[in-house]
Amino acid sequence: MRVTQSMLTNNMLRNLSNSYNSLGKYMEQLSTGKKINRPSDDPVIAMKGMNYRTQVNQLEQYERNIGEVHNWMDNTDSALEKVQKGLERLRELAVQGGANGTYEEGQRGNMASEVRQLKEHILEIANTKVNNKYIFSGTATTGNGGDKPYVLDGEDTSAANPDFFQFYGNQDAVNIEVSTGSKIQVNTKGNEVFTEDLFKDLTDFANTLDDDNASDEEIAQFIEKIDGHIDNNVNARADLGARQNRIDLIENRVLEQQVTATDMMSKNENADLEEVILNLTSQEAVHRAALSAGARVIQPTLLDFLR
Numbered sequence: 001m002r003v004t005q006s007m008l009t010n011n012m013l014r015n016l017s018n019s020y021n022s023l024g025k026y027m028e029q030l031s032t033g034k035k036i037n038r039p040s041d042d043p044v045i046a047m048k049g050m051n052y053r054t055q056v057n058q059l060e061q062y063e064r065n066i067g068e069v070h071n072w073m074d075n076t077d078s079a080l081e082k083v084q085k086g087l088e089r090l091r092e093l094a095v096q097g098g099a100n101g102t103y104e105e106g107q108r109g110n111m112a113s114e115v116r117q118l119k120e121h122i123l124e125i126a127n128t129k130v131n132n133k134y135i136f137s138g139t140a141t142t143g144n145g146g147d148k149p150y151v152l153d154g155e156d157t158s159a160a161n162p163d164f165f166q167f168y169g170n171q172d173a174v175n176i177e178v179s180t181g182s183k184i185q186v187n188t189k190g191n192e193v194f195t196e197d198l199f200k201d202l203t204d205f206a207n208t209l210d211d212d213n214a215s216d217e218e219i220a221q222f223i224e225k226i227d228g229h230i231d232n233n234v235n236a237r238a239d240l241g242a243r244q245n246r247i248d249l250i251e252n253r254v255l256e257q258q259v260t261a262t263d264m265m266s267k268n269e270n271a272d273l274e275e276v277i278l279n280l281t282s283q284e285a286v287h288r289a290a291l292s293a294g295a296r297v298i299q300p301t302l303l304d305f306l307r
Contacts, residue, residue: 012294019287026280034269045268052265058180059258065176066251072174072186073244075130080237083125083193086118087233090202091226097209098220108219112209119202126150126194136190137169150194164203165196178250184243192236193229201225 028037039046093111126136127148133141137149149169171191175183205222208214 012290016287016290016294019283019290022283026283030277030280049265049269052261052268055261056258056265059254059261062177062179062254063251063258066178066247066254069176069178069184069186069247072130072135073240073247075128076135076186076188077237077240077244079125079128079135080188080193080233080240083122083233084230084237086122086125087226087230090115090118090205091223091230093209094205094219094222094226098216098223108209108212112206115202115206115209119199119206122194122202123150123152123199126190134169135187136194138172138187138189139174140169141174143168149190152199165199167196178247179254182250184247184250186243188236188240192239193233195229195232198229198232201229 093115097108097111127150128135134143134149135141137143140149143149147168149167151166151168153164153166167190169190171189173185173189174187176186177183201222205219205226208218208222
């Protein structure tokens with residue numbers, strides 16, 4: 001086969017162009033730290049990278065959801081703890097008020113005032129808001145037209161037939177997805193703690209203390225009733241604690257999955273800088289040698305042949 005000068009020239013220029021492309025690829029990898037910078041560089045790596053990135057983004061969203069769950073549950077537990085202290089104080093008052101002949105006239109009236117204040121305190125806890133959401137009103141977290149979920153007689157004058165106790169929320173569970181196919185209830189249903197019987201018993205307790213003719217036995221009967229409400233609160237906190245333990249386990253698993261997915265994405269996309277530098281150095285040497293050889297082989301004018 002006859003080899004012409006144009007063939008040598010064209011082959012040399014084509015190879016030099018390929019060498020420049022290789023240098024450009026290694027320089028881009030070195031500057032970006034990525035194996036590929038566009039899908040056309042390697043469609044397989046690009047497709048795997050999309051899948052890994054989707055998985056990482058999903059796990060990051062689960063982590064944010066878990067943060068919301070912790071916020072909701074921690075505030076719920078704090079509120080129920082305050083309810084527990086209030087109920088324990090009410091039980092102390094019931095025990096003291098029912099003691100035979102211990103208190104003089106007027107002292108039970110002071111105790112009645114404290115009972116009413118504790119009732120208002122528990123009502124405020126029932127209407128606790130976190131991030132502008134009522135946490136004890138089920139899925140009706142924004143209330144009902146501006147009304148609080150729990151309203152006692154006299155506070156809601158807009159109601160057509162106000163009863164002693166009004167509840168404007170619902171008892172539905174608020175579920176948040178915390179991992180693939182796994183949702184967890186974050187709220188404590190109001191009917192487990194803030195019942196109509198609770199506020200009715202506290203009102204009756206205060207009225208009985210105000211009644212000078214009430215016997216010690218009539219006052220002491222509220223001990224058992226308050227004990228029942230304390231049990232309800234303890235059971236609600238126990239259920240909440242069990243869910244908090246579960247979310248801790250789920251959070252650990254999600255964090256481990258996130259580390260694994262991020263590592264897989266990094267191995268798939270990130271370039272090995274040591275290897276890239278080695279390839280770049282080798283390519284530079286090859287390119288310089290090609291340029292040197294090409295300068296001797298390719299003769300640009302006729303005079304070079306006549307020398």
